[in-house]
Amino acid sequence: MAEPALESVASQPSERVAFEFRGTASEYFRIWIVNLSLTILTLGIYSAWAKVRRNRYLAASTRVGGASFAYLAEPMAILKGRALVVGFFLVYSMAQGVSPLADAVFGPAIFLAIPWAVIRSMAFRAHNTAWRNVRFAFGAPYGAAFGAYIGYPLLGALTLGVLYPNAVFRQRRFLVDNSAFGTTRFQIGSSNRDFYRAFGMIVMLALVLAATAGVVWSISGRFWAAAVASVPMGFYLFGYAASQISNHTYHGATLGPHRLRCRLEPGPLALLYASNALAILLSLGLLIPWAHIRSARYRLSRMGIVAAGSLDEFAAAQGDDVSSLGDAFGEMMDLDIGL
């Protein structure tokens, strides 16, 4: 398949280095089911250890440049963060029972904590991920996170979506530009225009989807027929949106003199989502690990590094330990934080 060439930043000869995923569904299924069993038996406490074991496996199964990634988080750090978040919400719900003012106090507090939670969560994850014994890092001022996660999305909503692609771009740029590997920073390679183009197409696809459903409904007179008819288009829409957002986040992003490659394709991704959904439903959830492994394998097969020179020269930073509080907060609030 022809791919747009990525010119290297410096005039050094560049070499394409592929990612490789070695995880297997058989191994991951066993890790996953033992994790779930122990989490149930310990009333959820084991979930912190389960998370570490899962992430260790997925990271160690991901290889690039002859070495695998490593996930280094301590389960106790995750457990403490979770305990604090659960404690906070317990206090909140008790306060609700006592005073009607509770919502007025806790509501804005939670709202204002979201940007902070994003930063802590990203920092925890980055700090606890390493490649060739050098850690990743993430750091950003509160104001930048507030803009990316509250300010710009709010502006997008107030303009009835006209500024929404801009908000997504700002969010993605915030995540990439504040990340680093060792002492080397990442920088996003896409622009606002890329996101507007992608969202234009998403809107078009959504209109086609609505028109298809409408035509089927008016011909058959049955709502469920229209719903069934819009499933394939719906998955394609999912695949298109997810592939474009990933591609625009990673493709062309620079790490020092190197560039990332990310070329997910809407069709294969849509098929992957559809077959995963079907397999999970028919297996009562037992094929969830298989779905995870296939997704990771596909994504990583479409990603790589266009290396300008050697990958041996990244230097490690002298970082402090980062508490996992933000990480737990991020999970509980179900923020879509992915990097």
Add this chain to the structure above:
Amino acid sequence: MIELDGQLFDGQTTRSRAASLRVWTDETVRIAVAGSEQTLQLPDLEIPARLANTPRRIRLPDGAIFETPDNDGADALLAAQGRTRRHWLHRLESRWDLVLASAVFVLGFGAAFVVWGVPALARVAAFAVPAETSAWLGEGALEVLDRTLEPSALSDARREALRARLDEVTAAAPDAGDYAFRLVFRGGGDFGANALALPSGQIVLTDELVALADADEELIAVLAHEVGHVVHRHALRQAIQSSTLVIAIVLVTGDLSATSGSVALLPTLLAEARFSQEFEREADAYAVRTLDRAGIDEAHFARILRRMDEDPDEGFASFFSTHPNTDERIRLLERGESGEDAAPRQSLK
């Protein structure tokens, strides 16, 4: 002799150097890198437990990492440290019989959670909030309904008579004191002959249903059923159950974000239909008890249910049906099975 091949990463840069590690004496190992060798104390090596077939990262005292794909070699090195036990987690994950037992356990637990756990949790949560909050949650529901319903053509006298009947019901109904019930009359439109209970205590009765009833006792039975929905807080419980289920599904499917949405939909619909049928049985049982207290024959309830059932039915996929089969409902009524207390709105049909 134990000897492992791998790469050494010093932790300062990403430079990768081919290295080998071998046990030298009982207490020491030697690491060879690019022609030079260093001797380390064996107990100082941090050797992680095995995780499937992923590479092992052996941590040296100076913070360097020796990464090797040789899992058997690393296990032998662990044994040389005197830690002979294989890690119990890896043992659990390696034995297919234990993995199979885990799968059965998880599936069984999941099924029990959906069938009993979620409804029980929702019941506790729904009754933990005051009655006014429950009513407040349903506010505005009538405005939404009015987009489909039509104005009623019933005379004022008939309305007054029926309102008086509702007062009779609430006087006889158990635990109904906390709620302000009010009867609202509408033309059914697409709903046809039906009655709806809103969490606010408003009970919508359609003209078609009033016309369908042969006796006021039949309408009293219907009203008792609707009061049952409100007293049992079915709308709130329905909302709590659905959201609990969605959260649980998303937690288990993990970060498959795009897939979990579509995966969550079907089981949620199925489970909601099941939950809703439970609610209908509960409201039926409540109606029977109320009729009993008011001294009205339960046969009236069966009669109006039967007549409503003769209306043309929607017919698609009874799996998704929110109401139990009418024959089954009537059978339960006739056995006098009131039973112990076994959505945004609940309708009679």
